[in-house]
Amino acid sequence: MPLIDMPEFSGDLLAEFAARRTERVNTPVIQPAEPFLDMAGEDLRRRIFLTESETGANLCLRPEFTIPVCLRHIETATGTPKRYSYLGEVFRQRREGAYEFYQAGIEDLGDKDIASADARVIGDAIGILKALLPGRKLGVTLGDQAVFEAVVSALGLPFGWQRRLIHAFGDMAHLEALLERLARPQPVTGLYPEIAGLLASGNEAELVSRIDRTMQETGYSTNASRSPAEIARRLKEKLELAETRLDGTALLLLREFLTLQLPLADAPAALAGFADAAGLKLGPAAALFDARLAALANAGADLSAMTYRAAFGRPLDYYTGLVFEVTEAGSPAVLAGGGRFDRLLTLLGAKDHIPAVGFSLWLDRIEAVRAKQ
Numbered sequence: 001m002p003l004i005d006m007p008e009f010s011g012d013l014l015a016e017f018a019a020r021r022t023e024r025v026n027t028p029v030i031q032p033a034e035p036f037l038d039m040a041g042e043d044l045r046r047r048i049f050l051t052e053s054e055t056g057a058n059l060c061l062r063p064e065f066t067i068p069v070c071l072r073h074i075e076t077a078t079g080t081p082k083r084y085s086y087l088g089e090v091f092r093q094r095r096e097g098a099y100e101f102y103q104a105g106i107e108d109l110g111d112k113d114i115a116s117a118d119a120r121v122i123g124d125a126i127g128i129l130k131a132l133l134p135g136r137k138l139g140v141t142l143g144d145q146a147v148f149e150a151v152v153s154a155l156g157l158p159f160g161w162q163r164r165l166i167h168a169f170g171d172m173a174h175l176e177a178l179l180e181r182l183a184r185p186q187p188v189t190g191l192y193p194e195i196a197g198l199l200a201s202g203n204e205a206e207l208v209s210r211i212d213r214t215m216q217e218t219g220y221s222t223n224a225s226r227s228p229a230e231i232a233r234r235l236k237e238k239l240e241l242a243e244t245r246l247d248g249t250a251l252l253l254l255r256e257f258l259t260l261q262l263p264l265a266d267a268p269a270a271l272a273g274f275a276d277a278a279g280l281k282l283g284p285a286a287a288l289f290d291a292r293l294a295a296l297a298n299a300g301a302d303l304s305a306m307t308y309r310a311a312f313g314r315p316l317d318y319y320t321g322l323v324f325e326v327t328e329a330g331s332p333a334v335l336a337g338g339g340r341f342d343r344l345l346t347l348l349g350a351k352d353h354i355p356a357v358g359f360s361l362w363l364d365r366i367e368a369v370r371a372k373q
Contacts, residue, residue: 006102007363009132009370010087013104016128022085022106027068029089033058035067039347043315047092049099061091066318066341066358067348069107074350080110105338105360109345114288117357118322118340119295125326125336125359126301133369137329140305142264143312145169145339146321147271150285151257155250157182170313170323175258183251208232253278260310265303268293285321292322318344322357328369335369336361 007013017024030051037045040063049061062068065086073082087104106124111117122140129138148169152162161182168174194210212228226234256278262270268290275282297303314323314337323339338359345354 007367009367012132013087013128013361013363014085016131017085017087017104017106020083020085020106020124022083024085024087025069025072026086026088027062027065027072029062029091030059031062031068033060035071035348036060036063039318039344040064040067041315041317044092047094049091049093062089063092064090065103065105065360066107066316067344070109070345070348070350070356073109073354074345074348080354082109083107084109102363103360104363105336105358107356107358109356110354111357112355114321114340114355114357115291115295117355118292119299119301121338121357121359122296122322122324123299123301125324125338125361128361129326129335129366132366133328133335136369138335139307139327139329140264140324141307141309141312141327142322142324143170143309143314144285144289144322145313145319146285147282147289148257148310148313150282151254151280154280154282155254167317170311170315172258172311175311179251179254183248204232253280258311260308262308263304264293264296264306264308267308270308288321314339318347324359333365333368334362335365 014024033048033050036048037058044063048063051059051061053059065088069084069086073084084107085105086107088102089100090103091100093099106121108117108121122142126138126140130136145166149162149166152165157165164178165175168178208228211231215228257274260267260270260274268286271282271286271289274280275286293303312323312325313319314325318341319339320342321340324337325334326336327334336359338357340355340357342353342355345356346352
């Protein structure tokens with residue numbers, strides 16, 4: 001039996017899912033913890049309720065549905081394309097509100113027409129909210145991680161720095177801290193002089209040998225999780241990243257890109273103008289962005305009523321392209337949020353690449369808006 005009551009509008013919600021030809025699924029409340037710890041992102045990792053099985057396996061109370069639905073799809077060897085819907089309890093540590101609450105959503109797996117699937121999932125989220133909240137004005141914000149990745153890649157930063165910036169996408173405070181480090185590199189400190197000298201000389205074989213000797217002498221090698229060669233590689237990468245300096249022009253370009261915020265209808269021209277002025281090639285990411293907007297327009301969406309924000313992301317590490325949120329106009333509370341996660345199913349063990357996009361609905365927040373009505 002649930003510890004909290006099912007939202008009173010659940011029947012209407014399930015009818016909306018059925019009208020969109022989704023298959024309703026449920027997943028166990030107790031889930032393996034590793035997929036969430038490895039792939040969900042720092043914000044969610046901090047909020048998970050962890051436990052342990054009798055055999056010592058790490059388990060957790062289900063903190064969200066996307067990963068469990070994808071695991072279920074892989075385990076049942078179900079073909080694609082497939083559209084799943086869910087409605088059930090999730091458990092998270094929260095700053096405000098109950099630790100247990102209901103979440104619902106749709107996961108759209110396997111549709112290779114990326115632009116069309118993106119437009120459909122945005123339309124589904126808006127359509128369901130309009131049905132549950134008749135007469136309420138909604139605000140829609142879109143971002144695109146793939147476009148941000150294309151900008152970072154075009155600037156020619158080392159791969160390690162690209163990875164850091166992409167990981168911070170959506171967290172403006174973290175991004176600003178990283179950009180400050182790129183503007184004012186800090187030297188690596190705390191290294192033994194001999195190790196620092198070997199790093200500077202580029203003599204990798206001697207560096208690995210010296211690290212190995214140190215590990216043997218200190219007894220660290222008996223329980224080390226990393227080999228001397230891996231430690232040497234990480235030290236070289238750390239030194240390279242610490243010494244990397246983004247020139248003033250590139251830094252200004254990246255900051256200029258992150259300030260872009262405008263009606264979605266105007267975003268393609270703004271992105272094209274930015275790329276031309278900066279001399280950057282955004283390639284397939286820009287083409288997919290334009291195709292998504294065309295699909296949205298063909299579906300009857302009012303692009304001028306939606307906002308594109310270049311710095312907008314969502315606090316889950318598995319997103320790869322489109323990200324979006326829907327709020328009640330004038331309120332910061334997110335009623336629906338989602339995006340594209342094309343790499344997730346492969347990381348979870350799928351043998352073939354499965355494109356995927358989806359969204360979740362925050363039912364306690366929707367219930368609060370309905371109560372105001």
